[in-house]
Amino acid sequence: MRRNKGRSRFIVLCVAPAVILFFIFMILPTLNVFRMSLYERGAYSPTETFVGMGNFQALAQDSLFIRSMQNTILMVVVVTIITFALALIFASILTHEKIKGTNLFRIIFYIPNILSVVVISGIFSAIYKPENGMLNSIISLFRGETVTVLWKDAPLVVVSIIIAMIWQAIGYYMVMYMASMASVPESLYESASLDGAGRITQFFQITIPLIWTNIRTTLTFFIISTINMAFLFVKAMTSGGPNGASEVALSYMYGQKDAGLYGYSMAIGVVVFLFSFLLSAMVNKATKREPLEF
Amino acid sequence: MELKEKHTSTKVYKAFIYVALITLAVTIVVPVAWVFMASIKQNSEFYGNPWALPLGFYWQNFVNAWNTAKMGDYMLNSVIVTALALIILLVVALPAAYCLSRFHFRGRKFFNVAFMAGLFINVNYIVVPIFLMLRDGDTFLKNTFGFSFLLNNLVVLAIVYAATALPFTIYLLSGYFATLPHDFEEAAYIDGAGYGKTMLKIIFPMAQPSIITIILFNFLSFWNEYIISMTLMNSATGGKTLPVGLLNLMQAQQSAAEYGTMYAGLVLVMLPTLILYICVQKKLIQGMTVGGLKG
Numbered sequence: 001m002r003r004n005k006g007r008s009r010f011i012v013l014c015v016a017p018a019v020i021l022f023f024i025f026m027i028l029p030t031l032n033v034f035r036m037s038l039y040e041r042g043a044y045s046p047t048e049t050f051v052g053m054g055n056f057q058a059l060a061q062d063s064l065f066i067r068s069m070q071n072t073i074l075m076v077v078v079v080t081i082i083t084f085a086l087a088l089i090f091a092s093i094l095t096h097e098k099i100k101g102t103n104l105f106r107i108i109f110y111i112p113n114i115l116s117v118v119v120i121s122g123i124f125s126a127i128y129k130p131e132n133g134m135l136n137s138i139i140s141l142f143r144g145e146t147v148t149v150l151w152k153d154a155p156l157v158v159v160s161i162i163i164a165m166i167w168q169a170i171g172y173y174m175v176m177y178m179a180s181m182a183s184v185p186e187s188l189y190e191s192a193s194l195d196g197a198g199r200i201t202q203f204f205q206i207t208i209p210l211i212w213t214n215i216r217t218t219l220t221f222f223i224i225s226t227i228n229m230a231f232l233f234v235k236a237m238t239s240g241g242p243n244g245a246s247e248v249a250l251s252y253m254y255g256q257k258d259a260g261l262y263g264y265s266m267a268i269g270v271v272v273f274l275f276s277f278l279l280s281a282m283v284n285k286a287t288k289r290e291p292l293e294f
Numbered sequence: 295m296e297l298k299e300k301h302t303s304t305k306v307y308k309a310f311i312y313v314a315l316i317t318l319a320v321t322i323v324v325p326v327a328w329v330f331m332a333s334i335k336q337n338s339e340f341y342g343n344p345w346a347l348p349l350g351f352y353w354q355n356f357v358n359a360w361n362t363a364k365m366g367d368y369m370l371n372s373v374i375v376t377a378l379a380l381i382i383l384l385v386v387a388l389p390a391a392y393c394l395s396r397f398h399f400r401g402r403k404f405f406n407v408a409f410m411a412g413l414f415i416n417v418n419y420i421v422v423p424i425f426l427m428l429r430d431g432d433t434f435l436k437n438t439f440g441f442s443f444l445l446n447n448l449v450v451l452a453i454v455y456a457a458t459a460l461p462f463t464i465y466l467l468s469g470y471f472a473t474l475p476h477d478f479e480e481a482a483y484i485d486g487a488g489y490g491k492t493m494l495k496i497i498f499p500m501a502q503p504s505i506i507t508i509i510l511f512n513f514l515s516f517w518n519e520y521i522i523s524m525t526l527m528n529s530a531t532g533g534k535t536l537p538v539g540l541l542n543l544m545q546a547q548q549s550a551a552e553y554g555t556m557y558a559g560l561v562l563v564m565l566p567t568l569i570l571y572i573c574v575q576k577k578l579i580q581g582m583t584v585g586g587l588k589g
Contacts, residue, residue, distance in 0.1 A: 010489040011393050018390035018460055019405060025457035026412055029420035029427065036423065046430050090318065093311055107575050108319045111326065114571045114578075115564055116518030118537040122544055122560045123325045126332065132344045134328060167321070175579055199307075228418050232521065236541060250418050254521075257422045269419050 055267035091177035109171035121236035333557040355554035368539035378452035391467035412461030
């Protein structure tokens with residue numbers, strides 16, 4: 001009996017701090033996101049008035065919000081497709097071909113992942129800078145004249161953010177796929193190439209189907225994380241400018257918070273939250289295949 | 295004849311692969327190296343060819359960044375916040391993960407599911423409610439006691455970092471603890487060791503590799519984080535962490551054109567992570583494939 005009492009006390013002592021911190025700083029704020037989206041709150045006083053679905057109705061009319069959602073969807077689609085295609089191809093090359101310096105390549109490709117998004121945005125503004133930027137000087141070299149591409153202006157700004165996001169994400173996923181590709185037995189490739197299957201056939205018929213489960217989980221996580229990363233990149237690179245042209249959903253949410261429109265800001269949060277869940281559920285369903293064993 | 299043809303096509307393919315790999319590597323290494331080079335250039339050098347090598351080591355950039363732009367103070371803040379957050383995280387998460395994975399008690403399943411659900415809560419969504427909660431707390435404290443300490447406080451920031459890292463950390467540690475056989479504890483209990491002693495002296499030392507993985511990943515995420523820090527350390531004159539300081543420096547640079555200082559600041563932020571990475575890159579990549587997914 002005494003031992004039992006000591007055991008309960010030990011468990012409570014161990015688990016309670018984590019549960020308390022988790023509740024105060026994660027569960028409570030999450031519940032608050034949903035609750036506050038139904039209220040309007042004074043910018044400086046904590047008085048709240050219940051407005052029901054009012055914030056959401058206003059959102060449906062807000063053309064800036066709609067543009068920010070369009071930008072979010074564009075970024076998620078383009079960044080996901082390009083990152084996954086390149087990461088899979090490079091991972092497959094580095095696992096299967098006898099390449100000198102595989103390890104060095106792996107170390108280099110992983111570097112962007114350890115840098116802060118603020119640092120990456122600093123690096124990319126050095127690349128994109130209209131006067132004396134790295135990119136403009138390279139383009140000028142090929143064209144034989146001084147070219148100034150204004151990357152931070154309206155149509156190109158989303159593209160320049162997308163490039164930075166791909167640059168950051170590619171190495172991480174490559175290293176991850178290299179690990180799962182290494183577990184595919186070499187004998188499968190040997191017998192396939194005896195049957196006359198080329199490298200591209202092997203890639204699509206052996207590699208991709210066999211690591212499909214891994215691709216599927218990472219894809220779902222990647223979509224959720226791209227929605228967040230888009231916010232981090234936009235906030236650091238352009239703050240949504242010029243005139244909201246590069247705004248994404250979460251940066252718009254943060255902007256409304258700065259304007260003191262807390263209820264409205266949280267309504268955006270709810271919409272994006274539900275959107276990301278719906279999107280990952282859809283992707284999860286669309287990519288369902290019978291798992292293959294090897 | 296046929297064999298020879300195949301041989302040349304393999305060679306062409308190989309060459310193509312090298313070109314592709316080297317291109318990707320160059321697009322990563324060159325911009326990073328360029329920033330290092332730019333950090334020792336004088337301001338006048340930025341108006342010429344961007345690929346020109348620096349004329350000399352212009353250390354004044356680093357002195358300016360460290361003193362005038364206050365990056366030295368911010369560096370200290372970042373070190374304090376990161377270290378404190380890591381300590382809080384380990385002290386809180388290790389015992390919790392141990393109990394949740396190895397003891398059977400009422401509510402265990404509920405807590406496990408709750409922490410799993412926490413993996414899907416991203417801090418970007420909840421940063422506004424956290425900010426409002428702390429601001430309301432400050433207003434309350436000010437009205438009742440005449441002082442407030444929740445916003446613009448490095449310790450509170452560290453606690454928030456630790457709390458938001460709990461789900462992933464507990465998930466990773468529980469996965470490891472669950473694989474250990476129960477014989478370890480039984481032997482320790484027979485020898486007369488209590489629960490606490492068994493946990494601290496027997497189990498935690500065995501978990502060292504997982505603990506190192508956790509420290510590495512969370513060091514990188516705490517050091518690089520800027521949204522929470524920017525929101526909770528919102529006073530214009532108050533302390534900032536390094537990435538937020540750098541962001542301000544980058545914005546100020548657009549009007550003042552102090553290029554050298556800005557690139558020196560950039561180097562100051564990324565140098566610690568790069569040094570750490572070079573030292574532990576093997577461990578980091580292994581840990582990533584063991585731990586699976588990160589946000």
